[in-house]
Amino acid sequence: MSLFGQVLQLLEIAERTYVGHPEATATLERIRVRMVEPLRVAIAGRVKSGKSTLLNALVGEPLAASDVGECTRFVTWYQAGGSYRAFVQRHGREAEQVRLIRRTHCVDVEPGGWADGELERIVVEWPSRRLRQMTLIDTPGLGSLSAQLGRSTEAQLLGEQDTSPADAVVYVVRHLHGSDVRFLEALHDDDVGRPFPVNSLIVVGRADEIGAGRLDAMDAAARVAERYRRDPQVRQLGSTAVAVAGLVAFGSTQLTEEHHRTILDQTRLDPDAAQMLLRSVDDVVDPAIAPGIDVARRRELLNLLGLFGMRLAERLVAEGHLSAAELATALRVHSGLDELQRVIGEQFVARAEVLKARSAMGSLKRLVGRFPPSSDTLVAGIERVEAGAHEFAELRLLLAVRGGGVRLDPTEEHEVEQLVSTIGLPAIERLGLDCGADPDLTRHELVTRIGRWRRRAETPLADPATAAAASVVARSYEGLLAES
Ligand SMILES: Nc1nc2c(ncn2[C@@H]2O[C@H](COP(=O)(O)OP(=O)(O)O)[C@@H](O)[C@H]2O)c(=O)[nH]1
Ligand SMILES: [Mg+2]
Structure with a gap:
């Protein structure tokens, strides 16, 4: 049975265990609802x-x-x-509906005079296809406006509540600071329910600023992301790193025909005027430069895309003769948003069941810690699932491999990395085979690999960590063979 199924069974046991215990029952109800809700992805960072x-x-x-x-x-x-609604959630209270205010550039709720730290969260309900796939959690930021705010964000992400709030974390950095690393390490407490490399990824944010807004800025940012991906310390904290120019990414979703016409006008300026116009933020809105192009429109574009985005848009339209829709797509691709969405889809959405099951296990463990049950059935059940669920063994393997605690040769390491970085994904992805989807070849390959890793696990001189890792790998392949 899948981990998800096993956790649902544990929930049934827990419900029977806590009959007549209103607080525990309410927590269990939340855990159960959460299993069928969209994945919760928090966006964290300074x-x-x-x-x-x-x-x-x-x-x-x-x-x-x-x-x-x-x-x-x-x-x-x-x-x-x-519908469009908002709620505030005070600590330990029922959610209260409040008035949602729509502004031009954001939504907000009517101020309620709440003190910092008074609310556990604000919830904005919004009809959106994207949000049906995952609930997004915005955080005020760490090392933040006030110490209190930083702490409440931390409490939210570290899951001090009875149900841990996020199943996965997108951690946004400009440059990876010592404090980012410490925070990420705190998140990666070796405990189910909390972020693991498999459910957290790093975004190098405001990527256009890394290259000082030059047209090749995204290449420079991509190199920074690449460096993070290779860094052994970072690899233990996040599955991967992606560079994204969020402003350009968002701007690309809001671009109108009017904006496109303004950019088209810019491409028709003589080269000197065009260069002067996009020289600096001040020049963009200087009415003395390119007087034929409406300054209010220029200011709007600047707010929407930033200077780098404007330069990029101008270049893309000039070189590619792009329409408004084509420009929006090109900007989105250049911004790194498509790549981020692909990674989130592969790493978070595709393995949502494993991640949610993991969160639920963390919540159940906290529940039995808070209200120790009179019989052993539930605790024994939790321990059994935790020790027996192969998904957890694979997660531990991922951590061990990324942490350098397992001694493998480079080919083996590559193979194991492929296997563990695709936990929760279909077999064909996990094998990383070139032979396509031919079932016979796949089975033959699996049998060969099982034999090889079983022998590896039984090598008399293997150190215990490596032997244990090898036997997890063999079991993973056995599982894939059974499914094939
Ligand atoms: N140049 C540039 N500016 C950005 C980008 N993303 C955000 N900003 C600006 O940086 C400031 C902070 O952004 P915000 O998203 O509020 O950051 P938060 O505090 O982490 O939520 C705002 O003025 C944004 O317009 C980006 O990709 N490029
Ligand atoms: Mg913010």
Whole structure:
């Protein structure tokens, strides 16, 4: 039975165990609801790293504010709903509906005079296809406006509540600071329910600024992301790193025909004027430069795309004669958003069941810690699932391999990395085979690999960590063979 199925069975046992215990029953109800809800993905990182802008880009709508407002002060969830509504959740209380305010560049809730730390979260319900796939959690940021805010964000992500809030984390950095690393390490407490390399990824945010807004800025940012991907310390913290220019990404979703016409006008300027116009932020809005192009429109474009985005858009239209729709697509691809969405889809959405099951296990463990049950059945059940679920063994293997605790030759390491970085994905992905989907070849390959890793596990001189790792690998292949 899948881990997901086993956790559902544990929930049944827990419900029987806590009959007549209202608080535990309420927690269990939340855990159960959560198993069928969309995956919860938190966007974390320091203040001003570009989290809210990235969230808007991912949804394709102006939701999260950058400036001061209630939703920048508190952890805010954006979740799919049938209508436009908002709630505030005080610690330990029922959610209360509040008035949702739609502004031009964001949404907010009517201020309620709440003190910092008074609310556990704000919840914004929004009908959106993207949010049906995953609930996005915006956080005020660490090392943040006030110490209190930083702490409440941390409490939210570290799951001090009875149900841990996020199943996966997108961690946004500009440059990876010592404090980022410490925070990520704290998140990666070796305990089920908390982020693991498999459910967290690093975004190098505001990527256009890395190359100082030059047209090749994204290449420079991609190199930084590549360096993080290779860094052994970072590899233990996140599955991968992707560079994204959130502003350009979001701007690409909001581009109109009018904007496109303004850019087209820019491409028709004489080369000197064109260069002067895009020289600096001040020049873009200087009415003395390119007087034929409406300054208000230029300012709008600047706010939407930033200087780098404007330069990129101008170049893309000039060279490719792109239409408005084609320009939006090209900007989105250049911004890194498509790549981020692909990675989120592969790493988070595709393995949502494993990630949710893992979160639920963490919550159940906290529940039995808080209200120790009178019989052993539940605790024994939790221990059995934890020890027996092969998905957990694979997660531990991933950590061991990334941490360098397992001694493998480079080919073996490559193979294991492929296997563990695709936990929860279909067999063909996990094998990383070139032989396509031919079932006979796949089975033959699996049998060969099982034999090889079984022998590896039984080598008398193998150190225990490597032997254990080899036997997890063999079991993974056996599981794939049984399914094939
Ligand atoms: N140049 C540039 N500016 C950005 C980008 N993303 C965000 N910003 C700006 O950086 C500031 C902080 O962004 P915000 O998303 O609110 O960051 P948060 O505090 O992490 O939520 C805002 O002024 C944004 O317009 C980006 O990709 N490029
Ligand atoms: Mg923000």
